[in-house]
Amino acid sequence: MSASVPPPDVIRRAPKALLHDHLDGGLRAQTVIDLAEESGYAGLPAQDAETLSRWFSEAAYSGSLERYLDTFQHTVGVTQTAPALARVARECAEDLAADGVVYAEVRYAPELHVQKGLTLNEVVEAVLAGIEEGVASARSAGHWIRVGVLLTAMRTATHSREIAELAVSYRDRGVVGFDIAGAEAGFPPTRHLDAFEYLRRENAHFTIHAGEAFGLPSIWEAIQWCGADRLGHGVRIVDDISVDPDGKAHLGKLAAYVRDRRIPLELCPTSNIQTGVAPTIEKHPIGLLRKLGFRVTINTDNRLMSGTSMTREMQLCCEAFGWTLDDLQWLTVNAMKSAFIPFDERLDIINNHIKPGYAALKVEMAG
Numbered sequence: 001m002s003a004s005v006p007p008p009d010v011i012r013r014a015p016k017a018l019l020h021d022h023l024d025g026g027l028r029a030q031t032v033i034d035l036a037e038e039s040g041y042a043g044l045p046a047q048d049a050e051t052l053s054r055w056f057s058e059a060a061y062s063g064s065l066e067r068y069l070d071t072f073q074h075t076v077g078v079t080q081t082a083p084a085l086a087r088v089a090r091e092c093a094e095d096l097a098a099d100g101v102v103y104a105e106v107r108y109a110p111e112l113h114v115q116k117g118l119t120l121n122e123v124v125e126a127v128l129a130g131i132e133e134g135v136a137s138a139r140s141a142g143h144w145i146r147v148g149v150l151l152t153a154m155r156t157a158t159h160s161r162e163i164a165e166l167a168v169s170y171r172d173r174g175v176v177g178f179d180i181a182g183a184e185a186g187f188p189p190t191r192h193l194d195a196f197e198y199l200r201r202e203n204a205h206f207t208i209h210a211g212e213a214f215g216l217p218s219i220w221e222a223i224q225w226c227g228a229d230r231l232g233h234g235v236r237i238v239d240d241i242s243v244d245p246d247g248k249a250h251l252g253k254l255a256a257y258v259r260d261r262r263i264p265l266e267l268c269p270t271s272n273i274q275t276g277v278a279p280t281i282e283k284h285p286i287g288l289l290r291k292l293g294f295r296v297t298i299n300t301d302n303r304l305m306s307g308t309s310m311t312r313e314m315q316l317c318c319e320a321f322g323w324t325l326d327d328l329q330w331l332t333v334n335a336m337k338s339a340f341i342p343f344d345e346r347l348d349i350i351n352n353h354i355k356p357g358y359a360a361l362k363v364e365m366a367g
């Protein structure tokens with residue numbers, strides 16, 4: 001039986017799939033300090049790793065998406081050279097693999113890393129080289145992982161078409177999709193329609209940050225105008241769901257569409273609490289959305305700012321909602337079904353990594 005909440009050590013070893021993780025939100029605190037020193041970056045608010053990581057998570061708990069996004073000036077500030085980007089990408093792959101992640105899509109905005117003269121292509125190549133190195137070193141340490149990259153365009157800027165073209169030009173070399181991110185209110189996804197139409201003509205995959213700080217209109221535009229394959233967060237879809245006192249749920253037309261079409265929700269519980277979407281994990285809509293059978297996935301968003309990992313996000317949800325290994329396997333398979341890599345590779349990871357991994361842990365927990 002696997003009907004009890006799994007202990008942290010079991011969760012850590014469980015195979016995981018992660019669709020929503022920002023490269024510039026996942027640096028090791030010590031790496032931020034090292035890179036600042038190497039590059040002469042002077043603006044860091046602390047000089048030792050412990051104080052710095054505490055500063056990041058405190059700043060991120062301000063309750064405002066805009067202030068949360070401000071913390072990125074430091075992580076972006078120290079990653080303006082090819083070696084810095086490659087190091088951060090390598091460590092990202094290694095850290096995720098050590099956390100039991102077998103499949104990850106890591107995203108970042110190339111346009112934020114050209115302040116010291118790198119071209120967009122040089123940025124992309126440095127990150128891909130670092131990922132490749134990190135995947136190889138993780139695998140040789142006994143942690144199998146596959147990592148795909150998403151290129152993000154900033155929704156507040158005007159480079160989305162160019163970044164979309166960049167994503168397509170690297171799609172056979174490790175880039176698996178496209179995304180837009182940044183302040184949501186006042187910057188609807190339809191501002192970037194040109195990029196999304198281009199991607200659809202190229203048969204390319206994309207997700208859109210929508211329904212995080214801003215509600216249903218943003219989700220509706222992302223799906224019905226832009227044609228997003230997935231929703232980055234999408235958590236505000238609960239605004240279109242009402243629940244009777246006896247627990248019966250009523251879905252509005254948009255929520256029903258999202259569920260019927262199996263549109264994946266890239267939910268990020270801790271991050272949402274930091275930006276004020278929900279007051280606690282117990283009150284986070286992920287519990288309700290899972291119960292209603294939406295295509296729910298669980299994600300880290302920004303591991304440094306949220307002081308989190310996939311293990312921690314899963315553990316928090318297990319404690320809050322009484323989830324078991326069956327729930328975690330369901331979430332993980334959901335994420336793999338929603339991944340942007342080819343179907344046969346997704347099946348291979350589900351059948352050869354995820355299912356056997358959970359089966360072994362269920363036997364262990366039963367014994």
Ligand SMILES: [Zn+2]
Pocket residue numbers: 020022181209232301
């Ligand atoms: Zn995000």
